[in-house]
Amino acid sequence: MPQLSSGGGDDLGANDEMIAFKDEGEQEEKIQENALTERDLADLKSSLVNESETNQSPNAAAIRRAQQGEQRSFAEKHRELIDGVSKHQDGGMYKTPAYTGYPFLMLPDPYLPNGSVSPSSRFPLICIWPLRMTAQAGHSRKRPVRIDVTGFSPVFVLQQSNKVSVVQQSHGMHPLSSLLPYGNEHFSPSPPHLPADMSQKPGVHRHQSQDLSGYYSLPPGGVGQISPSVSWLLVRQGQAVYPTLSPCGFRQPYASNLSSTPSSYSRFPHPLMLGPSGMHPTGIPHPAIVPPTGKQEHDQYDRGMYLKQEVKQQKEPKKPVIKKPLNAFMLYMKEMRAKVIAECTLKESAAINQILGRRWHALTREEQAKYYELARKERQLHMQLYPTWSARDNYGKKKEEKTGE
DNA sequence: CTCCCTTTGAAGACT
DNA sequence: AGTCTTCAAAGGGAG
Numbered sequence: 001m002p003q004l005s006s007g008g009g010d011d012l013g014a015n016d017e018m019i020a021f022k023d024e025g026e027q028e029e030k031i032q033e034n035a036l037t038e039r040d041l042a043d044l045k046s047s048l049v050n051e052s053e054t055n056q057s058p059n060a061a062a063i064r065r066a067q068q069g070e071q072r073s074f075a076e077k078h079r080e081l082i083d084g085v086s087k088h089q090d091g092g093m094y095k096t097p098a099y100t101g102y103p104f105l106m107l108p109d110p111y112l113p114n115g116s117v118s119p120s121s122r123f124p125l126i127c128i129w130p131l132r133m134t135a136q137a138g139h140s141r142k143r144p145v146r147i148d149v150t151g152f153s154p155v156f157v158l159q160q161s162n163k164v165s166v167v168q169q170s171h172g173m174h175p176l177s178s179l180l181p182y183g184n185e186h187f188s189p190s191p192p193h194l195p196a197d198m199s200q201k202p203g204v205h206r207h208q209s210q211d212l213s214g215y216y217s218l219p220p221g222g223v224g225q226i227s228p229s230v231s232w233l234l235v236r237q238g239q240a241v242y243p244t245l246s247p248c249g250f251r252q253p254y255a256s257n258l259s260s261t262p263s264s265y266s267r268f269p270h271p272l273m274l275g276p277s278g279m280h281p282t283g284i285p286h287p288a289i290v291p292p293t294g295k296q297e298h299d300q301y302d303r304g305m306y307l308k309q310e311v312k313q314q315k316e317p318k319k320p321v322i323k324k325p326l327n328a329f330m331l332y333m334k335e336m337r338a339k340v341i342a343e344c345t346l347k348e349s350a351a352i353n354q355i356l357g358r359r360w361h362a363l364t365r366e367e368q369a370k371y372y373e374l375a376r377k378e379r380q381l382h383m384q385l386y387p388t389w390s391a392r393d394n395y396g397k398k399k400e401e402k403t404g405e
Numbered sequence: 406c407t408c409c410c411t412t413t414g415a416a417g418a419c420t
Numbered sequence: 421a422g423t424c425t426t427c428a429a430a431g432g433g434a435g
Contacts, residue, residue: 288428324428329413333429349430350411357412375414391416395426 288323288382321397322389325382328371329360 326334333356340359346352360368382389 324415324426326428327414330429333412337430346432348410348432350409350432353410353412353430355412360413372414379415391427392418394428395417398427 288325288386289320322386322393324391324394325378326375328368328375329357331374331378332356332360332363332368332371 333353336356336359337352340346340352340355344352344355346355
């Protein structure tokens, strides 16, 4: 498995990526299975879902085309991303295929084949901070009200020894969008209700609506107070580099002491900064951390909810719940859910998940490997961030909650 | 309002 | 060691 060769030195990731993909015969079998699965998709949809779904179920060929397109687009995006990264760097960090699925943290890859990364460099000196300014005000589970104030183009940050390189993407699609683990709307067009935000100003283009809902932080002691005011916050060795708008509309970084706050901060407060809820011990919120009483869901984007949580926590401080890192399939589901919903006009998660499960099996080994790799990085990062955390911490918690203990 | 459903994979618990 | 159980996400549906 080419992309799974960790190159040694990886004692953190589990061996999930070493999945026992069977050999040639199995591959043929898989191909056949793919065809079957894809064909079954229509059947599944018609059998699983309600009548309306049945009536508009596309034929198998259409599904096949859709799936092929889906898979192709994924691969293309992946390639584009790799190309994009490699074009924009001068050969320092990512000589090997860059790890493309982790926009949250552009860290030196400890899995570089030569395994030469020093222990200290196993952790990022530079962190890319995709704070998309998307809030869901007055969110209810059934009717999310989304205020999308995403304003800026994505920025690449590549570590070059002690420098920060910022690479502006020239096209509308964020190159990392295809693999954003926490994104929900990676490929969806900009929502029609998008307010006239800065992205619509001349010279400032807006990337597609992506929920860059999660991100990882530096390890304890890495950073201090972080301003969430910008779409992307770059952190480097105790300094925050705040992207700002240049006259031409491109974002330029400027270094700032963490204690000082750029003017843009006050203009764009971010709900994620409210209160201690979901805060990593560093003071940085993390998608894996959720307030103890609430579901994660969109709460972290719900300013009101966060305020409530803050007040609540002031009254009765509880340990924030650190969630399990997502496995490969969960990451896949996160990415593909919206697509399936759009294609199948389904809304029931149970039915959607069935389809996703079949699609998952229909993926090629390479396509699955990408998600296994993502999940491996996810676990690794989770482990770095929460070294004392164990799945045991949440084990049986749900039952306890139910029983009221 | 709360729980269930449904999927896969990881990891803890149990035998 | 092998098997079982729980939890991650999601959101409509049911009670």
